[in-house]
Amino acid sequence: MHKQKKSDEFLIRAKQLIPGGIFGHYKYAVRREGPKFFSKAKDAYFWDIDGNKYIDLICGWGPMILGYNNPIIDKAAQDQYSLGNTVSIASPVMIELAETLVDTIDIAEWALFGKNGGDSTQLAVMISRQETGRKKVLKINDGYHGANGWMQKKGSPGTIYSDNSEVLSISWNSIEEFDSIISENENEIACFISSPFHHPTSQDNVLPEKGYWEHIQKVCNSKNIILIVDDVRTGFRIDLAGSNNAYNFSPDLVCLGKAIANGYPISALVGKNYLKEAANKVYFSGTQFFNSAPMAAALATINELKKIDAISIMNNHGEVLREKMISMAKSYGFNLKVTGVPSMPYFKIESNDQQLHSRWVDACLANGIYMTSYHNHFLSAVHLEKEIDLIVNLASKAFEQVTQE
Numbered sequence: 001m002h003k004q005k006k007s008d009e010f011l012i013r014a015k016q017l018i019p020g021g022i023f024g025h026y027k028y029a030v031r032r033e034g035p036k037f038f039s040k041a042k043d044a045y046f047w048d049i050d051g052n053k054y055i056d057l058i059c060g061w062g063p064m065i066l067g068y069n070n071p072i073i074d075k076a077a078q079d080q081y082s083l084g085n086t087v088s089i090a091s092p093v094m095i096e097l098a099e100t101l102v103d104t105i106d107i108a109e110w111a112l113f114g115k116n117g118g119d120s121t122q123l124a125v126m127i128s129r130q131e132t133g134r135k136k137v138l139k140i141n142d143g144y145h146g147a148n149g150w151m152q153k154k155g156s157p158g159t160i161y162s163d164n165s166e167v168l169s170i171s172w173n174s175i176e177e178f179d180s181i182i183s184e185n186e187n188e189i190a191c192f193i194s195s196p197f198h199h200p201t202s203q204d205n206v207l208p209e210k211g212y213w214e215h216i217q218k219v220c221n222s223k224n225i226i227l228i229v230d231d232v233r234t235g236f237r238i239d240l241a242g243s244n245n246a247y248n249f250s251p252d253l254v255c256l257g258k259a260i261a262n263g264y265p266i267s268a269l270v271g272k273n274y275l276k277e278a279a280n281k282v283y284f285s286g287t288q289f290f291n292s293a294p295m296a297a298a299l300a301t302i303n304e305l306k307k308i309d310a311i312s313i314m315n316n317h318g319e320v321l322r323e324k325m326i327s328m329a330k331s332y333g334f335n336l337k338v339t340g341v342p343s344m345p346y347f348k349i350e351s352n353d354q355q356l357h358s359r360w361v362d363a364c365l366a367n368g369i370y371m372t373s374y375h376n377h378f379l380s381a382v383h384l385e386k387e388i389d390l391i392v393n394l395a396s397k398a399f400e401q402v403t404q405e
């Protein structure tokens, strides 16, 4: 039975006036067997417009760390909305949020706010250039930092040569490549930007090797290169004090976005004191940057994450999910590789059959797990035992179906 009748009709309608119908990173997740438009969402679940219910392993691509329609966060936002959201002057909630971030994130001595993760990564690079007087940005191959010109792959549609002519790129975990590019570009590199572990698309996710970050920090400090951790995707899913804390190093700037306010639009850049002056000099703004309701939501989110020890909840359930998925797959004769951190698993069936993984993901979607074939997944603090068991049961059904095809 085709379960996506209305979704497919709506996609045709959308394509008539929205280029691509569904655009940006959402478009890559659109699959024939999968939902295209939602009708409602609650906790760890959403429903598509055809009435199918999904246990969601994507969490709105990261933000929904406390579940959809979390009453505590929604009330905090609503209370602030009722006082005023976009007002001609800032709300004191902005100061309270900055104070909370400085108390929470280990390296933070100041905070600035934007809307999307790409705002914080852009600002981090501008501050680095202002501070060092250098042009070049060093990043990791396939490291994603947003959609601005310099962040895109060379030659991407709509970009020009100069957008990323000052961007250098090296392999993840390679101290050799790092050292040689630094010496080839002596006194030219403003900053090194990287996620705390490597989470590219369509590849296994890779944790930092022992001693990697220690070396990077040492070299950056001695060469006056600003060390930026892009914690936009990983933020608050590894360590509330900043994901770098879990890997024992101390960056100069930390970019936050996604999970900071449980879906309300806000991102943040936090940094060390010596960069405060440069941060003050750089002009960076946006009409919506001062919305106070998302700030109230961020404040409530951080407080709630601390109160319930969300990191332990996500880690514990993520470990169980990983173990159960691997052994369940094995019972069907499949080798399911699960990489990344427990709260952000990347799944890949290892097989000579190149299509097998994709067929399994389609079957998972058809059975009611919202997931992708090419991107890490996200757990939240409302993915509890019941949800983990449901995912494993539905994924097991999907294995049963692909073995019968």
Ligand SMILES: Cc1ncc(COP(=O)(O)O)c(C=O)c1O
Residues within 6 Å of the ligand: 115, 116, 117, 118, 119, 121, 144, 145, 146, 147, 195, 230, 231, 232, 233, 234, 257, 258
């Ligand atoms: C690591 C990382 N950095 C930056 C971004 C950009 O964030 P946004 O899409 O909110 O601009 C993303 C988004 O997926 C991301 O995963």
